[in-house]
Amino acid sequence: MVGEPLAVGQRDRRELPVRRGVQLDRQPPPVGIEVVAHGALSRLRARVSRRRRGANRRPSRDRRHHSPTCAFRLNAHLRVSSGARRLSRVNTPFTEEPAWEVVVVGAGPAGLTAATYLARFRRRVLVLDGGPSRAEWIPESHNTPGFPHGVGGPDLVARMRAQAVAFGAVVRPGRVDSLEAATDGLRLDGTFGTMEVPAALLATGVVDHLPPIPGVEAAIRDSRVRMCPICDAFEAIDRRIAVLTDGDLGEREAAFLRTYSADVEVLRIGEAEGCPGMQIALEDLRLEAQGVVLRRGGQPERRFDHLYLALGCAAQSDLAVAAGARQDELNNLIVDAHQMTSVDGLxxxxxxxxGxxxxxxxVGEAAIAATAIHNRLRGAG
Ligand SMILES: Cc1cc2nc3c(=O)[nH]c(=O)nc-3n(C[C@H](O)[C@H](O)[C@H](O)COP(=O)(O)OP(=O)(O)OC[C@H]3O[C@@H](n4cnc5c(N)ncnc54)[C@H](O)[C@@H]3O)c2cc1C
Structure with missing residues (x-):
């Protein structure tokens, strides 16, 4: 959908797909073109030129990037279609890099919520987006507050991103490869090069262990295969449920699920000796349009409406652990009451x-962390 650049101040009236008030471009804006709030352009330019004049001046620790009238600078390809905040694409080269006060690593619900808070605290905040959020697997969530009729994961993440960007957070593709303590904060290395910031927030999530069953990803997206009984067992009441496991997590999840359905079978793969359940080979399972089929040797065929995976996940905590942060036995990070790890400023x-x-x-943890970071930067933490 990105075509010729528009003249300064001209609105982009080309139609974009609209989902519940959020318009999505299919591609990011072309290089050198930023998306800015309509009407904020002259303030933005004045600020850029002021910055250029004082380019060698080092910003103080607590210097804010917003004027009281809060010009929005957006470099994402999302536009919020609210009447009060009409955004237009303009042909404005914007090459100067601000001195970021906070870097948020990860653009899932936690990272984007922290970015919204920090931007509203008028901090220069950069979100590094290393790839899809786990939330983008969610076909429809019914326990997310504020959505009584449910919300799809991709829609929710797009809304959260639009909200962060609308208040001035900058969200960019980028992966952090390493992180360490530096003289004045933290040094991050990654696809963007190297940068030093006073504080950083890690919101890198976990990666689920998926079994190599053909079609498993599509089956997660349409809810035949599931990974989170707490999230969606309500939508499996009285259904035929199988739980696939390679350890003792399967029986614990099955016990939880039996409060929703009497028909719950634990299927065991691998060498999970001593664990309850029916031993099967992965090849015995087939994902079909209406659910999951189990065929074992000469045994009668079994059909299930849902297959819950109880295969665990890997916390993406290596960056912090390599920098000296404490973790628990499942590699989850241990934080204090303000969400700070055992590395100062992280x-x-x-x-x-x-948890x-x-x-x-x-998102609750993100709100606590963002507030603590803001207080720290203003010298009150
Ligand atoms: C099928 C399914 C259904 C679910 N349903 C629900 C539900 O109904 N309700 C509910 O509350 N929860 C649900 N969840 C759980 C929910 O998705 C997660 O709790 C939530 O996404 C966690 O958010 P997060 O921001 O911590 O991490 P994530 O959403 O996983 O985001 C982490 C981000 O960090 C990025 N990242 C990782 N490493 C790096 C790096 N080195 N550099 C840069 N970026 C990096 C990742 O690419 C990703 O974008 C469900 C999960 C699944 C899988």
């Missing part, structure tokens, strides 16, 4: 932290 929120892997928990 905070963490969401699934990567020990319940839920959106409501992650």
């Amino acid at each position: 905070y963490a929120a969401g699934d990567v932290v020990r 319940l892997n839920q959106i409501a928990v992650g």
